Amino acid sequence: MQGMDAEARSELARLRARAYGPEADLAGDPLAWARLRELEELERRRRAESTSPIVVQGASAPAVNAAATDAAATDADTAPAADTTSDLSADEAEERPERSPLVRRTRTLWLWAGSLAAVAALSSAASIAATTFAPVPRTAGVAQVDTLRPDPAVDTSALGTWGFDSADVAGYTDFHGLTAFAGSTAVDSAGTRADCLLLVDTAIIPELGASGAFQGGYRSGACGAGVFPATVEFVVTPEMPDAFRERFPVGSSVQFVRDGERVGVFSDAE
Numbered sequence: 250m251q252g253m254d255a256e257a258r259s260e261l262a263r264l265r266a267r268a269y270g271p272e273a274d275l276a277g278d279p280l281a282w283a284r285l286r287e288l289e290e291l292e293r294r295r296r297a298e299s300t301s302p303i304v305v306q307g308a309s310a311p312a313v314n315a316a317a318t319d320a321a322a323t324d325a326d327t328a329p330a331a332d333t334t335s336d337l338s339a340d341e342a343e344e345r346p347e348r349s350p351l352v353r354r355t356r357t358l359w360l361w362a363g364s365l366a367a368v369a370a371l372s373s374a375a376s377i378a379a380t381t382f383a384p385v386p387r388t389a390g391v392a393q394v395d396t397l398r399p400d401p402a403v404d405t406s407a408l409g410t411w412g413f414d415s416a417d418v419a420g421y422t423d424f425h426g427l428t429a430f431a432g433s434t435a436v437d438s439a440g441t442r443a444d445c446l447l448l449v450d451t452a453i454i455p456e457l458g459a460s461g462a463f464q465g466g467y468r469s470g471a472c473g474a475g476v477f478p479a480t481v482e483f484v485v486t487p488e489m490p491d492a493f494r495e496r497f498p499v500g501s502s503v504q505f506v507r508d509g510e511r512v513g514v515f516s517d518a519e
Contacts, residue, residue, distance in 0.1 A: 261288040391504070392519040397421045397429055397512040405430060407454065408447070419510060423451045425497075426490025427467065429505065429512050431479075436472055445472040446479035446507040450490055479507040 264285040403420025418432035450466030473479040482504040501518035
């Protein structure tokens with residue numbers, strides 16, 4: 250095998266410095282890695298050839314009689330094992346440190362791969378942070394205390410004077426002094442309709458006149474919009490019906506949410 254010339258040895262030294270030195274940068278250059286492996290293989294073969302025994306053509310080993318051979322074999326079997334490390338030639342002893350760069354190369358590759366993974370993780374986290382937001386629940390920590398269902402026995406005829414079709418309005422059983430009504434009505438001049446929810450003081454429902462005017466008492470209402478349900482919410486005041494204030498103390502908050510035919514009741518007093 251032809252030995253390495255000075256230029257090849259110099260190139261090998263430069264590539265090793267780039268691969269294993271303190272400022273290693275060979276990880277991103279696959280062609281340079283391939284060239285380094287090629288030169289290291291040439292160097293390894295050169296060292297192996299320099300340590301091979303030289304055989305003189307035509308020379309023959311001196312004859313040894315059978316008795317001497319047997320004696321030597323016996324001595325070899327009974328003699329203590331020799332320290333094989335002393336048989337290493339100077340070139341072989343020098344070759345051992347050449348293996349350490351392989352360890353450094355593996356460490357460099359792992360560090361490089363780890364750095365790429367870290368960059369990818371940071372980029373992914375930054376993307377998530379830029380495209381997400383903190384959710385805001387509608388009734389965070391507020392308990393649902395009841396569910397109202399339609400009661401066909403409730404008279405809904407008075408709602409016709411408010412723009413509701415009384416035949417299409419659902420009434421609900423008295424709930425601690427309040428009666429709920431659910432129906433749809435036009436909410437603009439273009440005739441856009443929306444589902445609405447009304448709460449009326451039960452005691453004044455019989456007093457509704459032909460004009461639909463109330464003679465006092467609590468009333469409140471709201472309409473939904475598309476997928477957003479009709480919701481009526483308020484703080485309980487001393488003017489609320491007695492039965493309602495007994496169930497929900499003054500100053501507490503109550504919310505009624507329409508869900509199709511059902512109405513959910515929520516309170517922060519629970």
